Amino acid sequence: MSAKLNRRQLLAAGAAVPLAASGVGRAFAQSPVLFGSASLGSTGYVIIETISAVVNKHSDLRTSSMSTSGGAENLQLIGQDMIDFGQSASNDYKAAMAGEGRFKQPIKVQQSFAYTAWATVPMVRADSGIETARDLAGKRVSPSTAGGSTRQTWEMMTDFLGVKDKINWTYGSWREIYDAFRSGALDCVPALLAGGRPSPLLQELMASVELKGIGWPEDAIVHANTINPGISRYEADPELWAAVTEPTPCTATIGLLATHPRVTDEVGYAVTKAVFDHAEEVRNVSMELRNIDLEYAVKYMMPFVPVNPGAAQYFKEKGVWRDDLTIAG
Numbered sequence: 001m002s003a004k005l006n007r008r009q010l011l012a013a014g015a016a017v018p019l020a021a022s023g024v025g026r027a028f029a030q031s032p033v034l035f036g037s038a039s040l041g042s043t044g045y046v047i048i049e050t051i052s053a054v055v056n057k058h059s060d061l062r063t064s065s066m067s068t069s070g071g072a073e074n075l076q077l078i079g080q081d082m083i084d085f086g087q088s089a090s091n092d093y094k095a096a097m098a099g100e101g102r103f104k105q106p107i108k109v110q111q112s113f114a115y116t117a118w119a120t121v122p123m124v125r126a127d128s129g130i131e132t133a134r135d136l137a138g139k140r141v142s143p144s145t146a147g148g149s150t151r152q153t154w155e156m157m158t159d160f161l162g163v164k165d166k167i168n169w170t171y172g173s174w175r176e177i178y179d180a181f182r183s184g185a186l187d188c189v190p191a192l193l194a195g196g197r198p199s200p201l202l203q204e205l206m207a208s209v210e211l212k213g214i215g216w217p218e219d220a221i222v223h224a225n226t227i228n229p230g231i232s233r234y235e236a237d238p239e240l241w242a243a244v245t246e247p248t249p250c251t252a253t254i255g256l257l258a259t260h261p262r263v264t265d266e267v268g269y270a271v272t273k274a275v276f277d278h279a280e281e282v283r284n285v286s287m288e289l290r291n292i293d294l295e296y297a298v299k300y301m302m303p304f305v306p307v308n309p310g311a312a313q314y315f316k317e318k319g320v321w322r323d324d325l326t327i328a329g
Contacts, residue, residue: 035052036082036086037066039070043288044255048086055274070089075103079107084263086258087255090232090253091230093230108261110260111256111258111307112308113272114298117253121243122154122188122190123188123214124211130188132214138167141154142188143169144189145172151171160224174201191211193252195287196236196237197287213236213241218233221251231251235247254302267310268308268309268310295320309329
């Protein structure tokens with residue numbers, strides 16, 4: 001039985017492997033398997049750095065990781081043959097695979113497993129009098145950054161509800177919009193829940209403002225999912241976030257381990273086995289990794305994204321495979 005690692009030990013193990021040179025045609029036998037994570041200190045960064053270190057410790061593979069701006073960049077890096085695995089969000093896959101929006105050409109990409117969900121719930125002050133998303137007409141709302149996925153999702157749903165053009169939209173970083181909300185300059189911002197629990201910035205806000213999550217109507221969520229199947233229905237749980245009094249419908253994007261098609265079955269199997277054969281050890285590293293679980297890993301994978309054959313083989317052996325998923329080949 002392997003000894004448990006703490007977060008510092010795991011990240012040190014991953015950092016001990018030299019960063020691989022990037023480029024087309026990197027051979028696994030000559031270079032470490034390279035993971036793209038996210039911005040320093042973010043949830044995606046912690047998750048991927050830990051996965052990389054665990055694979056390095058519990059398999060014959062040598063791994064390395066690099067900090068990136070996050071999921072969309074990692075998909076682009078996979079398309080440029082720069083990384084083997086990367087942190088990614090499900091709502092980026094449709095555009096990436098079609099070569100739309102920020103993706104200049106179609107990207108061939110696979111998934112290996114799901115590891116978290118990032119939910120965004122419309123959030124107002126508890127005494128605001130705002131009860132539903134339709135009440136946002138005439139209000140000051142920020143979905144975070146102008147180029148972020150939350151903006152796209154919220155504009156889709158408010159347009160469906162007939163209030164998009166009646167909202168006073170503004171944009172900024174998570175820190176900026178939470179500070180503006182705290183000061184009273186904004187009426188509604190997204191509550192960011194990772195694995196159902198408040199993000200660190202949201203926890204700060206909760207300490208000074210009484211909040212209320214208002215959720216989205218079911219028909220608006222269905223509309224968003226029809227346009228982009230990477231946008232999933234989610235429920236904010238009152239046991240995990242006190243700003244809702246009952247399970248509250250909202251949307252979420254799923255954190256998926258994006259995988260380059262050149263990753264062999266053997267490497268895909270080894271990575272997946274290293275993580276889930278030691279799932280308890282991984283979960284003990286940090287709260288961000290609480291969803292590292294066999295059933296969760298398969299339940300939240302996207303049916304329209306092919307699965308690495310080695311990862312699929314592992315999940316079949318464990319009896320958790322979903323027949324509606326497609327194996328790459």
